[in-house]
Amino acid sequence: xxxxxxxxxxxxxxxxxxxxxxxxxxxxxxxxxxxxxxxxxxxxxxxxxxxxxxxxxxxxxxxxxxxxxxxxxxxxxxxxxxxxxxxxxxxxxxxxxxxxxxxxxxxxxxxxxxxxxxxxxxxxxxxxxxxxxxxxxxxxxxxxxxxxxxxxxxxxxxxxxxxxxxxxxxxxxxxxxxxxxxxxxxxxxx
Amino acid sequence: xxxxxxxxxxxxxxxxxxxxxxxxxxxxxxxxxxxxxxxxxxxxxxxxxxxxxxxxxxxxxxxxxxxxxxxxxxxxxxxxxxxxxxxxxxxxxxxxxxxxxxxxxxxxxxxxxxxxxxxxxxxxxxxxxxxxxxxxxxxxxxxxxxx
Numbered sequence: 001x002x003x004x005x006x007x008x009x010x011x012x013x014x015x016x017x018x019x020x021x022x023x024x025x026x027x028x029x030x031x032x033x034x035x036x037x038x039x040x041x042x043x044x045x046x047x048x049x050x051x052x053x054x055x056x057x058x059x060x061x062x063x064x065x066x067x068x069x070x071x072x073x074x075x076x077x078x079x080x081x082x083x084x085x086x087x088x089x090x091x092x093x094x095x096x097x098x099x100x101x102x103x104x105x106x107x108x109x110x111x112x113x114x115x116x117x118x119x120x121x122x123x124x125x126x127x128x129x130x131x132x133x134x135x136x137x138x139x140x141x142x143x144x145x146x147x148x149x150x151x152x153x154x155x156x157x158x159x160x161x162x163x164x165x166x167x168x169x170x171x172x173x174x175x176x177x178x179x180x181x182x183x184x185x186x187x188x189x190x
Numbered sequence: 191x192x193x194x195x196x197x198x199x200x201x202x203x204x205x206x207x208x209x210x211x212x213x214x215x216x217x218x219x220x221x222x223x224x225x226x227x228x229x230x231x232x233x234x235x236x237x238x239x240x241x242x243x244x245x246x247x248x249x250x251x252x253x254x255x256x257x258x259x260x261x262x263x264x265x266x267x268x269x270x271x272x273x274x275x276x277x278x279x280x281x282x283x284x285x286x287x288x289x290x291x292x293x294x295x296x297x298x299x300x301x302x303x304x305x306x307x308x309x310x311x312x313x314x315x316x317x318x319x320x321x322x323x324x325x326x327x328x329x330x331x332x333x334x335x336x337x
Contacts, residue, residue, distance in 0.1 A: 040255075044255050048251040049247070053246055053247050062252065124244070128245040147243055175204060179234055182241075
């Protein structure tokens with residue numbers, strides 16, 4: 001307790017990432033390009049990674065992440081709490097991913113094998129990709145956010161803008177369907 | 191009955207372990223011990239969870255990603271838009287303040303000529319003296335107070 005009290009105020013402020021984030025958002029609002037860049041640098045990995053896992057396409061993931069940042073900065077006036085920029089931009093990115101998935105489902109295209117990064121066999125990854133493509137966008141997104149991105153139920157609910165109960169039931173359905181598809185795929189191989 | 195127990199098991203199996211009560215966790219453990227189908231279900235789910243986790247891509251984007259975002263923000267004039275509200279807001283506030291001042295001046299000094307103090311009308315009430323018993327020396331009483 002004494003130790004905390006001895007820390008200068010400016011130092012404690014610097015340790016609070018939310019306060020720092022609010023500062024960056026404030027400066028971006030003033031037109032500070034360096035602050036904008038810092039916000040992009042802070043959140044880009046999370047956004048690109050999630051978009052890549054949802055869309056299963058690294059190039060498209062970068063496009064979506066870029067679009068999400070652009071939209072977030074353009075709609076910065078809608079952000080009530082500057083400390084919440086992280087979830088604000090993440091929500092936008094997730095919504096853009098769902099939009100892309102819906103478009104893809106409307107115009108089905110043949111799945112082309114892509115270059116895979118290390119980790120997990122290529123066959124398994126391609127099968128997972130194929131099975132995920134067969135799930136409706138909302139179920140696919142819930143499954144990816146929970147299983148691949150390892151988000152908590154609350155975090156998934158916040159990112160998707162739905163109640164936790166909806167996440168629970170969607171996850172149940174998504175896992176069941178994925179299991180059925182997985183079993184069918186393996187039966188087909190035999 | 192067994193189906194219902196298995197349904198309950200499968201529902202609980204999808205819940206976050208942290209959300210489960212001690213009783214529910216105990217139920218999961220005991221039912222998995224006695225029902226082969228549910229045990230297989232749990233194994234399948236755990237396997238699929240592992241498969242999904244290991245299939246996660248760890249793409250972090252190109253090094254020039256921040257540059258590209260910055261470029262797109264600049265070319266879309268987003269920063270200008272962000273800044274544009276300030277002069278616009280200042281102009282709007284100044285105009286509003288001017289309108290309010292004019293309105294205030296108009297209402298506090300109306301254009302209709304005001305009455306001069308000397309022209310202040312005085313009400314003259316002619317009260318007949320015979321209404322008062324004492325010939326008008328005492329104050330008149332309210333009609334309701336009489337009698």
